[in-house]
Amino acid sequence: MLAKELMRKGHTVTIIASSFRHNVGTDEISAEGQMWKKEILDGVPFVWIKTPPYKGNGLDRIWNMLCFSYRVAAWTDEFNIGIPDVVIGSSPHPFAAVAASVIARRYRVPFVLEVRDLWPESLIEIGGMSPRNPGIWVLERIEKYLYKAADQIVTLLPGAVDHICQKGGVAEIVTWIPNGIDIALVPYTPPPNEAQFTVMYAGAHGLANGLDSILDAAAILQCGDSSGKVRFVFIGDGPEKERLRARVKEEGLSIVSFEPYVPRTMIFEKLQEASIFIATLRNIDLYKYGISLNKLYDYLACARPVVFGAKSINNPVEESGGGITVPPEDAEAMAKAVIDIMNMPYEERVKMGLKGREYVGKHNDYGKLADRLEQVIYKAFNGSNENR
Numbered sequence: 001m002l003a004k005e006l007m008r009k010g011h012t013v014t015i016i017a018s019s020f021r022h023n024v025g026t027d028e029i030s031a032e033g034q035m036w037k038k039e040i041l042d043g044v045p046f047v048w049i050k051t052p053p054y055k056g057n058g059l060d061r062i063w064n065m066l067c068f069s070y071r072v073a074a075w076t077d078e079f080n081i082g083i084p085d086v087v088i089g090s091s092p093h094p095f096a097a098v099a100a101s102v103i104a105r106r107y108r109v110p111f112v113l114e115v116r117d118l119w120p121e122s123l124i125e126i127g128g129m130s131p132r133n134p135g136i137w138v139l140e141r142i143e144k145y146l147y148k149a150a151d152q153i154v155t156l157l158p159g160a161v162d163h164i165c166q167k168g169g170v171a172e173i174v175t176w177i178p179n180g181i182d183i184a185l186v187p188y189t190p191p192p193n194e195a196q197f198t199v200m201y202a203g204a205h206g207l208a209n210g211l212d213s214i215l216d217a218a219a220i221l222q223c224g225d226s227s228g229k230v231r232f233v234f235i236g237d238g239p240e241k242e243r244l245r246a247r248v249k250e251e252g253l254s255i256v257s258f259e260p261y262v263p264r265t266m267i268f269e270k271l272q273e274a275s276i277f278i279a280t281l282r283n284i285d286l287y288k289y290g291i292s293l294n295k296l297y298d299y300l301a302c303a304r305p306v307v308f309g310a311k312s313i314n315n316p317v318e319e320s321g322g323g324i325t326v327p328p329e330d331a332e333a334m335a336k337a338v339i340d341i342m343n344m345p346y347e348e349r350v351k352m353g354l355k356g357r358e359y360v361g362k363h364n365d366y367g368k369l370a371d372r373l374e375q376v377i378y379k380a381f382n383g384s385n386e387n388r
Helices: 002-008 059-079 094-107 121-125 134-149 160-166 211-223 241-251 264-271 285-289 294-301 316-320 331-342 346-363 366-386
Strands: 015-018 036-041 044-049 087-090 111-115 152-155 174-176 197-202 230-235 256-259 276-280 306-309 323-326
Touching: 002 044, 002 366, 015 059, 036 059, 044 059, 059 094, 087 094, 094 111, 094 134, 111 134, 111 366, 121 134, 121 285, 152 160, 152 366, 160 174, 160 285, 174 366, 197 211, 197 264, 197 294, 197 331, 211 230, 211 241, 211 276, 211 331, 241 256, 264 294, 276 294, 276 331, 294 306, 294 316, 294 346, 306 316, 306 331, 316 323, 316 346, 323 331
Parallel strands: 015 044, 087 111, 111 152, 152 174, 197 230, 197 276, 230 256, 276 306, 306 323
Antiparallel strands: 036 044
16 A cells, blocks of 8 residues: 555555465465566556465475565566665565665665564564574574665664664664555444444464464353353464364354455455454563554454553554553453443444544554655665765
8 A cells, every 4th residue: 555655656666575475375376387477456566476385384484485585686687677766675574675685785776674573573572482593593683784784764663763773773764654554445334233242353363463362251251141242253364273263162162253364355344344353462572662553453444442452662542542452361351341342332332433443544544654654765765875
């Protein structure tokens, strides 16, 4: 969406991405022997690079990352996309950002680093890896290189600037730009006013998402007076989904159901079925740098109350008044919050949901975020020219 907004402002944008989709396990390149292809999606030019498939978070996924990064750096001239003025390297994994820095250096143009996740902190805090692991040592060296190589840095996390400076970055080149929402794609519909409440989680089913604690909350409600009045629906995919399914079956959690991944183009229609949304963070120190969860902005834009387990320096649910915040991974507190919202008069639930929608429209609109990104690009471009 940011690419579309930049194009509306007159910029030429091309996105280079891996052909293998992590969240659903599908491949954008199906032709045998084809290693890359160009495509226009919703008006935005894409270059898909063939990468090997994988499941889970093992060595196959690392191999996928390395293949993508090498091929981006090695094949860029073949794509016939011209010499860029600025290269933006995002970091869903750090190797992709390294490839972007290599391209920027080759063309002698500015490099803008987008920090999505803090590597290797995420692996240590969420994955439980030892700080003394050799792989962590390598990622730390890559992290420091990227912060020093960048002409400008964009971070999704409001508190990440302190971490970046500790690792060799410079505060003056860091700009916070969170994830966003196109509110026009989410027409307002009032929440359902039915006897049975649908508590919905829509998003990734991974270690980082703390979904066991939401199942614990569902178990509490199933055993209480709310049984029969509430159901929990999990939408999405991820490495933890089958284990969670097995747990639900083993424990007889009849009020819980799982539904498949829904494409982004169709998700908002599905989200309208929710009475309440629910999500939680893991109870770890990583979130002292802040959060920027796409699903939270989607939830709030749908104008439904949100139950959110969080301990973070920023919290859109709390800041907007669009729901109830409880301690992270606290099943009892989540269950109580669900009951409290269920017991509200319908009009109060509507008002609570509208507060969240108003908040994301004001703070997370893609048009406004694109203005900030455009300023970062200009700073990188002008600063690079001054230093030549």
